Every structure is written in C-alpha cells, then in structure tokens.
Amino acid sequence: MLLNKTLEDLKNSLKQLPGVGDKTAQRYALHLLNSDKGHVLSLADSIKQAVEKHDNCSSCNILSDTEPCPICLDNSRDGKLLCVVENTYDVYLLEQTGDYSGYYFVLGHLLSPMDGYGIDEINLSQLAKVVEERDVEEIILALNPSTEGETTITLIAEELGKNNNRKITRLSTGLPFGSNIEYTSSVTLSNAIQRRYSIT
Ligand SMILES: [Zn+2]
Known part of the structure; x- marks a missing residue:
C-alpha cells in the first residue's frame, strides 16, 4: 500500500535524520501514527520549542x-x-x-x-x-x-x-583504544607511527 501525501511528507522529513534510510523513516512515520496522540504531539511541540529557542552564539557559534x-x-x-x-x-x-x-x-x-x-x-x-x-x-x-x-x-x-x-x-590521530593493529587501516597506522610519543 502506498503512503498518502501527509505520511510521505513525514517520512521524507524523518529521512533527514542521521542514519535514517527510506525503510526506517517509513517505520518511524507509521509508528508515530500508531502511538498515543498526546505523546506524539508533545514530542512535536518539544522539537518546535527547541528549534525556535536556539540560535548560534554570536561569539563562538555554539x-x-x-x-x-x-x-x-x-x-x-x-x-x-x-x-x-x-x-x-x-x-x-x-x-x-x-x-x-x-x-x-x-x-x-x-x-x-x-x-x-x-x-x-x-x-x-x-x-x-x-x-x-x-x-x-x-x-x-x-x-x-x-x-x-x-x-x-x-x-x-x-x-x-x-x-x-x-x-x-x-588532536592526535593514533590507534583507537581497544583496537587491533591487524584491522587498522594503513592511513591510521601511518599516522600513529608518525605521531608516536615517548613513554620514558
Ligand atoms: Zn558562545
């Protein structure tokens, strides 16, 4: 079944989120519709409030x-x-x-x-x-x-x-903690050997 226009728009908006592809966006859109209306509208309101109230600091851009x-x-x-x-x-x-x-x-x-x-x-x-x-x-x-x-x-x-x-x-670009040299890319290993540091 095809999504109606409203749901399609919601899905496309959700797809803007990092790591959310087409299928996940569709699942989220339908999940929101199936959920308690009050909770979902309160979520929408929180998003609106947060977006409206935040701006870039004029000095540091945070x-x-x-x-x-x-x-x-x-x-x-x-x-x-x-x-x-x-x-x-x-x-x-x-x-x-x-x-x-x-x-x-x-x-x-x-x-x-x-x-x-x-x-x-x-x-x-x-x-x-x-x-x-x-x-x-x-x-x-x-x-x-x-x-x-x-x-x-x-x-x-x-x-x-x-x-x-x-x-x-x-920042130093060495080996990530818990990593294994065997599985490290040659660029990372090259950076790590170039930026090695003394331990004595
Ligand atoms: Zn600032």
Whole structure:
C-alpha cells in the first residue's frame, strides 16, 4: 500500500535524520501514527520549542538558548585555549571528557569548495577576530581526520599560524583504544607511527 501525501511528507522529513534510510523513516512515520496522540504531539511541540529557542552564539557559534552562550559567559574557563570544532555536537562530546577547560569556536562546516563550503562558509574571518580579541595562546583544531578535515586544518594553520607567540595544535590521530593493529587501516597506522610519543 502506498503512503498518502501527509505520511510521505513525514517520512521524507524523518529521512533527514542521521542514519535514517527510506525503510526506517517509513517505520518511524507509521509508528508515530500508531502511538498515543498526546505523546506524539508533545514530542512535536518539544522539537518546535527547541528549534525556535536556539540560535548560534554570536561569539563562538555554539547553538544556545541564551546569547551569549553559557560557555562564553563562564569566566572560570582558561582564556588562553580555544578549541575549534565543526559543530555544536562536538562541543558536547569534548565537554563530556572533562579534560578540556578552555573556550570553543564552531566552524559550522569543514572546508569543501566542491560542495559549496569555501572560506566564507567556515567563518574563518570570525575565528581570526575571536583569536585576536581573546589573545588566545593555543588554538586546538579538533576536526575530523578526513580529507575535508585535513584541508581545513592546513588552511587555518596557514591563516592563523603567522603569530609566533601562538601555538596551533591538532588532536592526535593514533590507534583507537581497544583496537587491533591487524584491522587498522594503513592511513591510521601511518599516522600513529608518525605521531608516536615517548613513554620514558
Ligand atoms: Zn558562545
């Protein structure tokens, strides 16, 4: 049986979610219709409220329901450190480690001119301004070790690495914990041997 227009629209909206393909989207759409109407409408309302109340912080671009965001307002953080990430989700992941106490800057996208994401789309001039204004001493590039990530890292290092008093670092790209060398890709193994560190 074919889905009617309303259900087809719902399915297509659900397909925008990460990891949701055609079949899963159809299952979710029918599941929502079969569920308690009150619960589903309350879910729809929560989504609406969250989307309407959140915007990018004007300083760091983190999605926040306050302006500026709570991290930019937190004076107890280490102002010498600025961690550059692709999106707000990465900020949550880094915060959960409990190992970082500096500020953040969200690029929004990685550099990928073929897909329409050039220098202007990754907010590079805004990043340069924040780095100057905050007198940052270390910029940590916490970006994906992918082709786009590497291109972005190279560009930022070229643009912001001219100041000798400022350090630019990147996350190590070694072997993941619990992994097995036998099943590691040669790129990962190559990175791991190049970025080896002393244990004595
Ligand atoms: Zn902020």
